Amino acid sequence: MKTQLKTEVNIGSLSLKNPIMPASGAFGLEMEKAIDFNQLGALVPKSITKLSQPGNVKPRVCETIAGMINSIGIQSKGLDHYLEVSVPAFARYNVPLIASVSAESVEEFVEMSSILGNHPNIDALELNISCPNLKGDGKAFGMDPYITEDLISKSKRVANVPVIAKLTPNVTSIQEIAIAAERGGADGLTVANTLLAMAIDVETRKPLIGNVMGGLSGPAIKPIIVRMIYQVAKVCSIPIIGCGGVMSGKDALEMIIAGAKAVQIGTASFINPTAITDIITEIHTYMDAHQINNINDLVGSVEI
Amino acid sequence: MKSYQAVVLLNRQVSKRYWHMIIDTTKLNSPVDPGQFFHIRCSDNQSPFLRRPLSVYKVNDNTIEFLYLVKGLGTKEMSFIEENETIDIMGPLGEGFHLESTARTILLVARGVGVATLAALAQAAYFQGTHCVVILSARTNEDLLAADFLKGFGADVYSVTEEEGTSAVENVKGLIVNEIFEKFKIDNIYTCGSKRLSRLAQEVAETYDIPGEIALEEHMGCAMGACFACVSDIKEEGIVKSVRVCIEGPVFPLRKVLL
Numbered sequence: 001m002k003t004q005l006k007t008e009v010n011i012g013s014l015s016l017k018n019p020i021m022p023a024s025g026a027f028g029l030e031m032e033k034a035i036d037f038n039q040l041g042a043l044v045p046k047s048i049t050k051l052s053q054p055g056n057v058k059p060r061v062c063e064t065i066a067g068m069i070n071s072i073g074i075q076s077k078g079l080d081h082y083l084e085v086s087v088p089a090f091a092r093y094n095v096p097l098i099a100s101v102s103a104e105s106v107e108e109f110v111e112m113s114s115i116l117g118n119h120p121n122i123d124a125l126e127l128n129i130s131c132p133n134l135k136g137d138g139k140a141f142g143m144d145p146y147i148t149e150d151l152i153s154k155s156k157r158v159a160n161v162p163v164i165a166k167l168t169p170n171v172t173s174i175q176e177i178a179i180a181a182e183r184g185g186a187d188g189l190t191v192a193n194t195l196l197a198m199a200i201d202v203e204t205r206k207p208l209i210g211n212v213m214g215g216l217s218g219p220a221i222k223p224i225i226v227r228m229i230y231q232v233a234k235v236c237s238i239p240i241i242g243c244g245g246v247m248s249g250k251d252a253l254e255m256i257i258a259g260a261k262a263v264q265i266g267t268a269s270f271i272n273p274t275a276i277t278d279i280i281t282e283i284h285t286y287m288d289a290h291q292i293n294n295i296n297d298l299v300g301s302v303e304i
Numbered sequence: 305m306k307s308y309q310a311v312v313l314l315n316r317q318v319s320k321r322y323w324h325m326i327i328d329t330t331k332l333n334s335p336v337d338p339g340q341f342f343h344i345r346c347s348d349n350q351s352p353f354l355r356r357p358l359s360v361y362k363v364n365d366n367t368i369e370f371l372y373l374v375k376g377l378g379t380k381e382m383s384f385i386e387e388n389e390t391i392d393i394m395g396p397l398g399e400g401f402h403l404e405s406t407a408r409t410i411l412l413v414a415r416g417v418g419v420a421t422l423a424a425l426a427q428a429a430y431f432q433g434t435h436c437v438v439i440l441s442a443r444t445n446e447d448l449l450a451a452d453f454l455k456g457f458g459a460d461v462y463s464v465t466e467e468e469g470t471s472a473v474e475n476v477k478g479l480i481v482n483e484i485f486e487k488f489k490i491d492n493i494y495t496c497g498s499k500r501l502s503r504l505a506q507e508v509a510e511t512y513d514i515p516g517e518i519a520l521e522e523h524m525g526c527a528m529g530a531c532f533a534c535v536s537d538i539k540e541e542g543i544v545k546s547v548r549v550c551i552e553g554p555v556f557p558l559r560k561v562l563l
Binding site: 030034061062063064065072075272 | 345377526528534
């Protein structure tokens with residue numbers, strides 16, 4: 001008889017039935033038509049901002065080799081719409097809802113954490129301290145360890161759910177920021193976000209992105225993210241959620257073996273609309289083939 | 305919205321820059337409306353990385369046809385696909401054109417590959433007994449390749465090209481106002497493919513109080529409404545709104561779109 005595969009993982013007090021969830025920038029209710037949300041480990045809708053905002057100028061995406069650059073700029077209908085429309089719609093699924101939060105200041109992060117982190121239908125917060133498309137030439141809150149620690153600890157104090165910090169890869173030492181987030185009380189770390197990038201059309205000599213620079217995602221960045229997961233896992237003891245360039249179950253497993261407890265899928269869904277659920281199936285197949293009964297046994301199992 | 309593999313029945317170059325593809329849609333269990341599009345994976349490799357949106361050119365019982373301009377990496381890769389190979393397609397997607405059953409004569413204003421989108425509408429109009437008048441604008445006479453296709457569906461086709469020096473917006477305006485409006489009573493206007501011609505269509509539609517629609521084209525990421533890459537501005541009741549071309553469009557009321 002086949003052993004029941006154990007795919008449940010925990011991020012702080014949050015329990016996920018499997019380690020696979022969408023990356024916030026690449027997920028919305030509209031994808032109900034493509035995949036069964038009840039199969040996912042968690043739901044992570046697009047980052048929410050306090051007030052509605054229009055996003056960046058066009059073109060907002062361009063293609064690169066094995067990847068894409070985006071500068072969407074968090075187009076958002078604002079917190080009120082999120083609470084009135086999005087949260088009830090996601091709450092219909094029997095899957096934890098992780099609210100991705102974006103804000104303009106530490107105070108605004110705290111204010112939103114207080115509202116969202118005490119909502120009965122929100123199970124965790126992912127603080128997006130790493131979006132490279134906002135003001136300041138791609139600068140993000142998460143580039144400074146002091147701001148990171150302060151922001152996380154203040155948000156943590158007012159939220160009643162696990163708080164995950166989504167780190168930026170656009171730093172010299174991601175470990176330094178990861179340690180700061182852990183010190184601030186983060187329950188988990190998403191490693192990482194898109195890499196600040198630029199592409200130019202040599203015929204017109206113009207940037208391919210309206211905002212000049214944007215965030216690179218896709219398989220081109222995966223080896224960098226795997227390295228960062230490995231580095232962060234060595235210095236932090238809180239769970240890591242890998243994010244960046246996963247296209248297949250094998251890619252997700254690579255991140256888990258490097259030290260991630262869960263994995264987010266973003267750009268892959270643009271290429272294959274059922275990528276997230278396909279990856280869950282591929283992980284089951286792998287576990288079966290390698291006689292891994294518990295996914296947690298794979299976390300950080302890289303042999304050096 | 306799931307993607308599936310469709311057999312390519314034909315993929316042939318029809319002019320210097322345009323290709324014609326026919327795919328088997330026997331497995332597709334969904335009607336396809338003119339103006340809708342498919343999100344197509346151009347190759348199995350990771351470059352070109354993103355899918356490409358292609359609007360339907362012709363809809364048949366068990367096949368659909370695309371007319372595409374080989375412009376960049378993705379369409380170049382598509383041109384290498386051989387007959388009997390399969391292609392990964394997702395669709396039909398988006399909101400198509402609305403064709404009023406009472407419309408007797410409609411005007412289509414197309415530029416370049418925009419004709420591929422409007423040709424499907426001409427086909428649907430023909431089958432419901434609506435007459436089409438088409439303005440085809442292109443760089444060269446060779447690029448006016450859908451003219452015969454449209455004439456086959458009973459359309460009156462007016463061609464304007466750079467090559468012949470007839471495609472300037474003022475010329476086209478004169479053609480619409482002095483020639484077409486003199487000859488036909490136009491019930492609806494539809495446009496696709498050029499900002500300048502769309503602005504003209506918008507102006508004419510407003511001046512002569514003719515309802516119209518436009519099919520917009522934008523760089524797309526997911527084509528599922530999740531990524532907000534393909535946005536465009538429209539004006540509703542005096543308020544400017546950002547809409548997603550992939551899911552709220554690609555077809556919008558002409559008077560609402562900010563061009």
